[in-house]
Structure formats: structure tokens, C-alpha cells
Amino acid sequence: MSHDTFSTYTTAWCPGCGNFNILDCLKTALEELGKDPYEVLMVAGIGQAAKLPQYISANSFCGLHGRSLPAAVAAKIANEKLTVIVDTGDGDSYGEGGNHFLHNIRRNVNITHFVHDNQIYGLTKGQASPTSMEGMVTEVQVNGNTTTPLNPVLVAIAAGGGFVARAFSGRKEHLVSVMKQAIEYNGYALIDILQPCVSFNKINTFAYYNKRVYELAPDYDSSDKQTALITAMEFEEKIPIGVLYREERRSFHQKNPVLTSGIPLVDRAEHPDALNKILNEFR
Amino acid sequence: MYNLLIGGAAGQGIETTAVILQKFLKNQGYHVLAIRDFMSRVRGGHNFTFLRFGKEPLYSHSNQLDGIIAFNEETIQLHNNELSEQGFILGDSQFVTADSRTIAVEMAVIGKELGNPRVTGSVAVGVVLKLFGIELKDTHKVLKEFIKEQYIDINEKALLKGYELVESRFLKEKTEPWDSIMLTGNQALSFGALAAGLKFYSAYPMSPSTTILEYLAGKSDETGIVVEQAEDEIAAINMAIGASFAGVPSMTGTSGGGFSLMVEALGLSGMAEIPLVVVDVQRPGPVTGLPTRTEQSDLKFVISASQGEFPRMVIALRNHTDAFYQTARAFALAEKYQIPVIVLSDQYLGDSYATVEAYDLAKVTRVDPLETADSKEGEYLRYRFTPDGISPRLIPGKTRNYVSADSDEHDERGFITEDAEIRNRMMDKRMGKLEQLKLELVEPEFFGAANFDTLLVGWGTTYGPILEAVQILNHENGGKYAALIFGDIFPLPQKLLREKALQAEKIINIEQNATGQLADLIREQTGITCNVSILKYDGRQISGEEIVQKLKGGN
Ligand SMILES: Cc1ncc(C[n+]2csc(CCOP(=O)(O)OP(=O)(O)O)c2C)c(N)n1
Ligand code: SF4
Ligand SMILES: [Mg+2]
Numbered sequence: 067m068s069h070d071t072f073s074t075y076t077t078a079w080c081p082g083c084g085n086f087n088i089l090d091c092l093k094t095a096l097e098e099l100g101k102d103p104y105e106v107l108m109v110a111g112i113g114q115a116a117k118l119p120q121y122i123s124a125n126s127f128c129g130l131h132g133r134s135l136p137a138a139v140a141a142k143i144a145n146e147k148l149t150v151i152v153d154t155g156d157g158d159s160y161g162e163g164g165n166h167f168l169h170n171i172r173r174n175v176n177i178t179h180f181v182h183d184n185q186i187y188g189l190t191k192g193q194a195s196p197t198s199m200e201g202m203v204t205e206v207q208v209n210g211n212t213t214t215p216l217n218p219v220l221v222a223i224a225a226g227g228g229f230v231a232r233a234f235s236g237r238k239e240h241l242v243s244v245m246k247q248a249i250e251y252n253g254y255a256l257i258d259i260l261q262p263c264v265s266f267n268k269i270n271t272f273a274y275y276n277k278r279v280y281e282l283a284p285d286y287d288s289s290d291k292q293t294a295l296i297t298a299m300e301f302e303e304k305i306p307i308g309v310l311y312r313e314e315r316r317s318f319h320q321k322n323p324v325l326t327s328g329i330p331l332v333d334r335a336e337h338p339d340a341l342n343k344i345l346n347e348f349r
Numbered sequence: 350m351y352n353l354l355i356g357g358a359a360g361q362g363i364e365t366t367a368v369i370l371q372k373f374l375k376n377q378g379y380h381v382l383a384i385r386d387f388m389s390r391v392r393g394g395h396n397f398t399f400l401r402f403g404k405e406p407l408y409s410h411s412n413q414l415d416g417i418i419a420f421n422e423e424t425i426q427l428h429n430n431e432l433s434e435q436g437f438i439l440g441d442s443q444f445v446t447a448d449s450r451t452i453a454v455e456m457a458v459i460g461k462e463l464g465n466p467r468v469t470g471s472v473a474v475g476v477v478l479k480l481f482g483i484e485l486k487d488t489h490k491v492l493k494e495f496i497k498e499q500y501i502d503i504n505e506k507a508l509l510k511g512y513e514l515v516e517s518r519f520l521k522e523k524t525e526p527w528d529s530i531m532l533t534g535n536q537a538l539s540f541g542a543l544a545a546g547l548k549f550y551s552a553y554p555m556s557p558s559t560t561i562l563e564y565l566a567g568k569s570d571e572t573g574i575v576v577e578q579a580e581d582e583i584a585a586i587n588m589a590i591g592a593s594f595a596g597v598p599s600m601t602g603t604s605g606g607g608f609s610l611m612v613e614a615l616g617l618s619g620m621a622e623i624p625l626v627v628v629d630v631q632r633p634g635p636v637t638g639l640p641t642r643t644e645q646s647d648l649k650f651v652i653s654a655s656q657g658e659f660p661r662m663v664i665a666l667r668n669h670t671d672a673f674y675q676t677a678r679a680f681a682l683a684e685k686y687q688i689p690v691i692v693l694s695d696q697y698l699g700d701s702y703a704t705v706e707a708y709d710l711a712k713v714t715r716v717d718p719l720e721t722a723d724s725k726e727g728e729y730l731r732y733r734f735t736p737d738g739i740s741p742r743l744i745p746g747k748t749r750n751y752v753s754a755d756s757d758e759h760d761e762r763g764f765i766t767e768d769a770e771i772r773n774r775m776m777d778k779r780m781g782k783l784e785q786l787k788l789e790l791v792e793p794e795f796f797g798a799a800n801f802d803t804l805l806v807g808w809g810t811t812y813g814p815i816l817e818a819v820q821i822l823n824h825e826n827g828g829k830y831a832a833l834i835f836g837d838i839f840p841l842p843q844k845l846l847r848e849k850a851l852q853a854e855k856i857i858n859i860e861q862n863a864t865g866q867l868a869d870l871i872r873e874q875t876g877i878t879c880n881v882s883i884l885k886y887d888g889r890q891i892s893g894e895e896i897v898q899k900l901k902g903g904n
Binding site: 104109124128129137138141142143144145148165332334342344 | 745
């Protein structure tokens with residue numbers, strides 16, 4: 067794939083890291099969707115995955131660890147013409163930012179959330195993340211991780227997510243296709259992307275995932291919530307990838323009376339009459 | 350000038366009674382100041398409003414009462430020692446009290462006769478208006494502002510009934526007509542933000558800041574702004590930053606507890622150079638403290654909150670006029686210097702009502718829409734080094750240029766760097782913006798005798814009480830007192846302070862906290878030492894009279 071539009075910079079990732087494919091697929095998806103890079107805003111928190119906005123030609127916002135979602139949704143509220151994409155880690159998204167994850171599913175602002183789920187804290191050199199498997203030994207979890215891993219897609223569907231998908235950084239074509247659907251979805255769209263960390267996660271490797279992932283069958287009914295919940299629970303021996311659940315829900319912009327006009331907030335003219343009216347209310 | 354106290358349990362309608370009474374008094378041309386003293390509970394407890402009115406501007410409340418309007422017996426027991434000899438206690442005839450100053454009215458009976466026991470407040474309003482010789486004008490219109498349509502008639506009847514029951518007793522002061530408005534400090538602050546061009550407000554409910562969230566939410570449709578209740582304060586501030594980055598003037602508001610959660614993001618605004626206005630309506634801490642009461646104990650916290658070093662500004666609101674104009678100014682400064690500007694208010698100001706000269710909207714500079722014209726494609730550097738450290742800001746998506754923001758140390762393009770030289774230059778660039786900002790600081794307000802020997806210093810909402818104290822003392826003492834009250838407080842304006850300190854034989858610091866934070870800041874920044882501090886931290890606003898007493902008491 068050549069990426070003239072979203073040209074690359076040198077990265078600080080380890081050779082062989084699963085992040086490279088995600089970056090590559092993202093550029094392809096954006097190009098295939100015909101996105102203008104000047105209208106794309108990449109948002110991230112802090113972490114290895116969160117460096118992605120630095121490696122792609124687009125607007126970028128690299129904020130605080132765990133806080134990418136609040137900044138991203140507000141930027142979208144301010145200017146709905148922007149294509150807002152959050153690319154950040156599993157620790158960032160589900161650990162430090164867990165509260166924002168839950169509540170932005172409910173808020174349903176039209177943004178896309180790509181979680182680079184390496185089941186580890188990469189940047190801080192290999193501690194357990196919310197999705198790390200039980201038993202995983204790290205320098206902190208010295209006797210093996212005893213905390214039950216979070217199933218983010220199950221949580222997202224249960225919390226009312228309208229677009230919930232899982233993908234694998236080792237299946238590029240499939241990833242591009244799911245990414246495109248997520249970006250086009252009108253509302254909050256989550257893809258939990260299985261991303262091998264070659265430096266710190268010696269369990270969930272490319273080989274590990276390759277052995278387990280399977281694409282959802284063409285006749286899989288992603289509108290059936292019960293099936294979706296059951297499918298989302300599959301993770302041990304077989305891991306389904308694809309759009310697990312999809313439902314058209316009213317987005318934040320459709321629900322908020324101020325925003326329904328379709329004119330971006332940033333472009334709105336002032337309301338001078340409103341101010342005089344308020345002044346009179348105090349008289 | 351008269352002082353009333355309206356008291357009772359939460360849920361009895363004291364609040365509504367007070368605002369209706371205030372409005373009638375305001376319409377008479379009176380200056381009005383009404384202070385809420387309430388407990389952190391929804392029902393019961395003891396709540397009251399101090400209501401002062403008079404023909405001259407008012408600066409403080411007073412515990413020397415001319416009248417008590419009691420919704421329960423407890424109010425009488427708690428406050429009758431504050432009542433003057435000629436004062437009155439207005440209460441239901443069922444209340445047991447031997448006090449000869451009592452005006453017993455069969456409020457409950459009247460309520461029953463009219464068919465609604467909840468109209469007693471309006472009976473009381475009628476009685477009070479008559480006692481003070483106020484003509485009834487636009488009764489229906491006033492009631493309509495505060496009472497639901499279907500209850501207006503019955504309340505009007507109750508009010509008229511009350512008006513007939515008593516004779517006028519107090520002299521009606523002759524008032525001059527003036528273009529006044531009446532509002533709370535939190536309303537004034539919200540209005541100031543709207544006037545400056547606020548388009549996005551995110552917050553998590555926390556007393557005493559919640560009424561800002563409520564007020565702005567109520568105005569969102571007609572002003573076309575987005576108001577969002579966040580899942581927590583961390584989200585609230587990060588949302589405001591995200592919206593501001595994308596080009597809309599944004600604000601978040603909270604009290605000290607919520608501000609504690611916001612501190613990391615405060616640094617993000619400083620580091621990524623994203624304009625932001627943060628409101629802290631202070632209440633007594635630490636932690637949950639006294640949720641519905643007042644204090645000035647967050648000063649040292651907000652001037653240093655968040656790790657590392659970055660430029661910021663802190664403006665303390667002194668009164669209801671500041672609340673409007675200074676909040677609006679906070680937006681202009683945040684935008685100009687691309688920094689966080691913290692607006693410090695407190696429960697006393699936030700919840701109290703005052704009449705002030707109607708704001709002049711023309712005096713407010715609206716935040717300029719950012720440059721959207723096409724600069725040459727690809728040449729833009731978000732963090733370009735400039736002589737004053739201010740790099741031109743573009744809105745993402747509006748030009749053929751990329752706009753970046755980064756919490757890591759970054760180069761001119763906004764990319765992560767660990768280069769030592771760039772680090773130094775970026776730190777100097779950011780901190781350097783303060784040099785220009787310092788040139789436009791507003792010096793503290795000075796008042797009192799030109800030939801003073803005692804200088805009082807204070808900041809924020811002790812402005813009114815200190816002003817009143819100085820007036821009383823100079824009237825009695827032949828002019829030995831003056832005061833400097835800071836609004837802009839960080840960076841600390843020093844010119845006037847240094848000048849007046851030279852003249853002062855004694856400097857007395859007055860604050861609503863336990864440690865004398867302003868005195869510390871002054872000493873740290875200027876080497877000037879205050880001789881003594883008058884400190885109050887019981888959660889109740891100090892009054893002018895209290896300051897006079899303390900000063901006379903040997904301080
Ligand atoms: C408030 C705060 N706490 C902790 C950190 C340190 N920190 C940075 S990234 C990170 C975890 C990264 O894990 P993840 O989000 O999964 O990203 P990855 O590096 O694995 O891609 C931590 C703990 C920080 N930057 N800020
Ligand atoms: S530490 Fe892991 S996640 Fe980070 S770049 Fe290296 S391989 Fe990738
Ligand atoms: Mg990770």
C-alpha cells in the first residue's frame with residue numbers, strides 16, 4: 067500500500083510490533099473512504115499506541131493518559147465536519163479512562179475509537195493491563211495476574227454501544243474493512259484491535275491470535291443483541307473478529323437540540339439578541 | 350438601610366419568599382443584597398436569608414436586624430437576640446413566643462381559607478411590604494416571574510391579604526431611579542461567559558458551582574451553546590480543552606473537590622497552549638468540608654496546582670459586577686495568551702443576590718473568531734517561536750494546514766521531542782508569555798483615606814465587608830484606614846501594593862481561611878510582611894461590622 071495522502075514519519079515502535087499494521091490499515095481505510103487529511107483529527111492519550119497520531123498526516127491531539135475520549139467527543143461537538151478518530155491503548159481506554167469509556171458509549175458522539183489492545187502496558191514496560199490474561203507474570207504481577215480480565219466488547223454491547231467490533235492487526239484486509247465501517251457509522255464506534263506487543267507480551271503473540279481468530283460468517287446477524295452478547299463472550303479458544311453488534315441509534319448531534327441544525331458549533335454566528343434578552347430578565 | 354432575616358426549614362419556601370420580596374424592593378429603586386445561609390440538606394434544618402436594602406449601595410450584610418420573618422419557631426429562638434428594640438418578628442399566630450416585638454398573623458388560617466397552605470410566604474411578603482410603606486405595583490407581573498402560572502392568583506390574593514393586615518411602620522427611604530439588575534454571583538458569572546462568546550460548557554455537579562451548570566443549561570437553546578454534564582470533573586475539563594482546541598470558547602466549573610480532579614488537565618491547557626477558563630466556586634475544605642458554605646482557602650492551591658511549570662492566570666471575583674466583567678475578561682486573556690485562566694469565586698458570592706448597575710454589553714470584548722483564512726499549505730507551525738511567545742493559533746479543519754496539540758514536550762510542529770535545546774526554548778516561550786500578561790494586570794482596588802496609617806489587604810469577596818468596615822472606621826476615627834483588594838491575584842500585581850505599603854504603619858490582612866494565604870503570597874512575591882491577619886474559617890462570610898469589631902478588639 068502506498069500512502070501519499072497520509073504520509074508517514076519514522077516511528078518509535080519496536081520492529082515487528084502489531085501497531086505498524088494498524089497504522090497502515092488506518093491510512094488505507096482513510097484513503098479508500100476519500101477522506102481529506104485536513105479534515106481528520108486524530109486523538110490519543112499516552113502510551114505506545116497513543117503515539118500513532120504523530121505518525122500520520124492529519125490534525126492531532128495527544129492529550130492525557132486515559133483522557134482521549136472526553137477531548138475527542140468535545141472536538142466533534144465543536145466541529146462536526148471533522149472526522150474524529152481516537153487511536154489509543156487498552157490501558158488508556160479501559161483502565162485510566164474506564165469511566166469515560168462507559169459514559170461515552172452512552173453519550174454516543176459520532177467518533178471512532180480504535181483500541182490497540184495488546185493486553186499489556188507497553189510504554190511503561192510491561193505491567194498487566196485491564197485485558198491481561200489471568201496468570202500472566204510481569205514485574206509487578208510477580209505471582210501471575212490474579213485480576214479477571216475485562217471483556218471490552220461485551221461491556222460495550224451491554225452498555226448500549228451501537229457499533230462494537232473486534233479485529234486483529236494480523237488480518238489487514240479484514241481490519242481495513244471493519245475500520246471503514248466504523249468510520250462511516252453515525253455514532254460512537256468501537257473496534258477492539260488485538261495487537262501483539264512483541265517486546266512485553268509473550269503470551270498473546272501473532273501466532274497465538276492467528277491460531278484462534280476467525281472471521282464472523284457472512285450470515286452472522288450483527289443486529290441481534292443476544293447473539294452478539296454470546297459471541298462477544300467467546301475469547302479463550304476461538305476469537306471471533308468482525309462487527310459483533312450494530313444498531314442505528316440517535317447520535318449526540320441528533321439528540322442535542324442545539325446541534326441538529328447541521329451547522330458546526332464553531333461556525334455559528336453570535337446571538338446578540340439573546341444577550342439583551344437575558345439582561346432584561348435581570349431587570 | 351434595613352436588615353431582615355427570613356428563616357425556616359429547607360423546603361418551606363424561604364427561598365421563593367425572599368426572591369419575591371427582593372424583586373419588589375428592587376422595583377422600588379432600592380439597592381438589595383441578599384445572602385443565603387443554608388444547610389446541606391433538602392428538607393428540614395435551619396436555613397435563612399439575610400436581606401438588606403436601602404437607598405445607597407450596599408457592601409455587606411449585618412446581624413443587627415430590623416425584622417425577622419419566621420417560618421418556624423426555631424428561627425425566632427436562634428435570631429431574636431440579633432433583633433433591634435424597634436424590630437419586628439413576623440410569624441404565624443400559632444408560634445409560641447413571649448416576645449413583645451412579635452406580629453402574629455394567622456398565616457396558616459389564611460392559607461386554609463384561600464385553599465392552599467403554601468401561600469403563607471406571600472402573606473408574609475404582603476405584610477413586610479406594608480410595614481415598609483411600599484406601594485403595590487405590578488404585583489401580578491412580579492409573582493409571575495417566580496411562581497407557576499396556576500398558583501399566581503391565589504398567591505396574589507394572599508399577598509394582598511397580608512398587605513391589609515398591618516399598618517406602615519418604617520420610613521420609606523427616598524430612592525433615586527437607576528438602571529439596576531438583580532442577580533446572583535453565579536448568574537453574573539454565567540452571563541459574563543455568554544457575553545464573551547462561550548459556546549461550550551462542561552461540568553459535573555458540585556455545590557456551590559452547580560447553579561452555573563443549571564443556568565447555562567437553561568439558556569443553551571436560546572443562546573445556541575452546548576452544555577454537557579460530564580461523567581466526572583476530569584472529563585469536564587478535558588472536554589472543555591477538546592472543544593477549545595477545535596475552536597469554540599469553552600469553560601468548565603466546579604468547587605475545590607472537583608478542581609482537585611482537574612489539575613492534570615490544567616497543565617495540559619498550559620503545555621498544549623489551549624485557551625481555557627476554569628471556574629472554582631470555593632467552599633470550605635478540606636475534602637467535602639462544608640458543602641453549602643463559604644471560604645477562600647483554594648488560593649494557594651489554584652496558583653500552583655498541577656505538576657511542572659506553565660503560565661496561568663488567576664482572577665478573584667470581588668462582587669457581582671466583577672463576576673460579569675472579569676469572567677468575560679478571562680475568556681479574552683485565555684484566548685490571547687493561550688493559557689488556562691482560573692476564575693475564583695466562592696459560595697458567598699455565587700449564591701447571593703445583589704442589585705448592580707445594568708451591565709454594559711458593549712464593554713465586553715467578545716473572543717475573536719480565529720483565523721480561518723488559508724495560510725499557505727503546509728507552512729504552518731502550531732508552536733512557532735515568536736518574540737512574545739504567542740504562536741498563531743489555527744482551527745483544525747479550517748485551513749490547508751495541520752493543527753496539533755501535544756502534552757509531551759514538542760517541537761514547533763507539535764511533535765514529541767527530547768532535544769535539550771528545544772526543551773529550553775519551549776519552556777522559555779511558554780513562561781515568557783507571562784511577561785506581556787503582567788503588563789495588563791489590573792492593580793488592586795484602593796479605597797479609604799489618602800492619609801491612612803493602617804492598610805487592610807484582602808482579595809475576592811471580602812471586598813464588600815472590608816469596604817464597609819473602612820467606611821465605618823473612617824467615619825468614626827477621622828480617616829486612618831485604607832484598603833487594597835485584589836481581583837487579579839496571580840500573577841500578583843505589585844505596583845500599588847509596594848507604593849501603599851511604604852506609607853502604611855501597619856498592614857492587616859483579612860481573609861476567609863485559617864492560614865492567611867494572601868499574606869503568604871504577598872511576602873513570597875514582594876517581601877512585604879503583613880503585621881497581622883484577621884482570619885475567619887467557620888464557613889460564614891465576615892461582615893463589615895465584624896471586621897470593625899475585630900480591628901477595635903486590639904488587632
Ligand atoms: C496519569 C498518568 N499515569 C500514568 C502514566 C504512565 N503511563 C503512560 S502510558 C501507560 C500505560 C500504557 O498502556 P496502554 O494504554 O495499554 O498503551 P500501550 O503502551 O500498551 O500501547 C502508563 C501507565 C501517565 N502518563 N499518566
Ligand atoms: S513495546 Fe510493545 S506495543 Fe510498544 S512498540 Fe514495542 S512491541 Fe509495540
Ligand atoms: Mg496496551
